[in-house]
Amino acid sequence: MGSLIAFGKKSYKIKFQEENLNLLKEKNEYFFNATLPDKDCLISFKDNIVYKLEDDEWYFIQYNNSDIINTIYDNFNNYLDLTMLNKEYMKEVDFFIYLAKENNKAIINTQRVYASKILKTRSFMNFFNDSIKYEYFEDVVEIKDSKDLIIDINNKTIYFKKFEILKRLDDNFTEYYKEASKEELEYFQNNLSSNISLFNMKNDFTIGIRNSKKIKYIIDNKILNKFTNKTEELKEYIKTYPMILKDFNANEDFTNLIATNDKQLKHILGILEECYSTTPITKEARVSNSYKKL
Numbered sequence: 189m190g191s192l193i194a195f196g197k198k199s200y201k202i203k204f205q206e207e208n209l210n211l212l213k214e215k216n217e218y219f220f221n222a223t224l225p226d227k228d229c230l231i232s233f234k235d236n237i238v239y240k241l242e243d244d245e246w247y248f249i250q251y252n253n254s255d256i257i258n259t260i261y262d263n264f265n266n267y268l269d270l271t272m273l274n275k276e277y278m279k280e281v282d283f284f285i286y287l288a289k290e291n292n293k294a295i296i297n298t299q300r301v302y303a304s305k306i307l308k309t310r311s312f313m314n315f316f317n318d319s320i321k322y323e324y325f326e327d328v329v330e331i332k333d334s335k336d337l338i339i340d341i342n343n344k345t346i347y348f349k350k351f352e353i354l355k356r357l358d359d360n361f362t363e364y365y366k367e368a369s370k371e372e373l374e375y376f377q378n379n380l381s382s383n384i385s386l387f388n389m390k391n392d393f394t395i396g397i398r399n400s401k402k403i404k405y406i407i408d409n410k411i412l413n414k415f416t417n418k419t420e421e422l423k424e425y426i427k428t429y430p431m432i433l434k435d436f437n438a439n440e441d442f443t444n445l446i447a448t449n450d451k452q453l454k455h456i457l458g459i460l461e462e463c464y465s466t467t468p469i470t471k472e473a474r475v476s477n478s479y480k481k482l
Contacts, residue, residue: 192285193285194277194284194301195260195285199259200277201267201273203272216332218334220288229244229246231246231247232247233248233249238398238461246349247349247351251344252344254358255358257339264296278307279303283300284331285299294340295339297337298357299334305329308327308329309325309326336353367401368400368401372403375407376403380456383412384419386445393453395450406457406461412460426445429473431473436452
């Protein structure tokens with residue numbers, strides 16, 4: 189049947205009467221099933237760190253070890269020994285977690301519980317065929333028919349939509365997705381012009397979070413090296429998209445592009461990621477703010 193726990197600073201068992209539990213599972217079938225995302229909808233997080241998911245897509249990470257996940261799984265194995273969830277303990281809860289076991293596989297479904305939604309008062313109008321009934325509840329907490337994290341225990345794989353929710357579960361996953369450090373930013377600035385003479389950047393402006401993450405991605409994947417001795421190819425690529433030159437106050441006779449603000453830096457990073465393209469039929473120039481490897 190599987191078990192349901194509340195998890196925050198520690199794990200708490202959630203015990204319902206059987207009839208009530210059956211109703212809960214009936215009304216929230218998706219959250220309580222053991223299905224994994226379709227393979228065609230999976231995006232490797234480490235390979236596509238700046239990609240923006242479509243509605244039906246999931247990131248995935250394969251992990252070697254997580255003490256938090258191991259603890260959660262062990263708590264399910266020792267479910268009867270856990271403290272019973274009550275109103276006071278509920279204030280410490282960050283997640284509702286369900287363990288589904290099916291055909292020798294163990295899947296942990298996780299749903300984020302936000303402090304702003306815990307122990308609230310709710311008023312409802314309940315509609316019947318020919319009447320309306322007012323209902324009032326105190327100290328309610330919503331369980332939704334949704335999953336924020338799916339953990340495949342057998343294959344050590346986590347599926348997720350938002351990295352911040354994964355990070356909330358286990359902060360050690362921060363290593364998979366963080367901004368460039370001060371040293372990495374200095375490395376990028378020093379090596380940008382030495383690898384690609386066409387580009388340079390000042391160090392007296394604030395670099396936005398997204399650009400900082402892109403810089404780290406470019407460093408980690410050694411993308412600068414791919415453009416060594418490609419100056420003429422880069423110039424032709426840039427001249428195809430006049431909006432780039434406009435933001436640098438440059439014309440087609442430019443010799444280099446120097447980023448003096450975050451918007452100009454975004455252009456350089458977009459060029460390095462080859463995000464500018466022309467549609468094959470209508471010949472419309474476009475820039476993609478996210479992409480994934482095919």
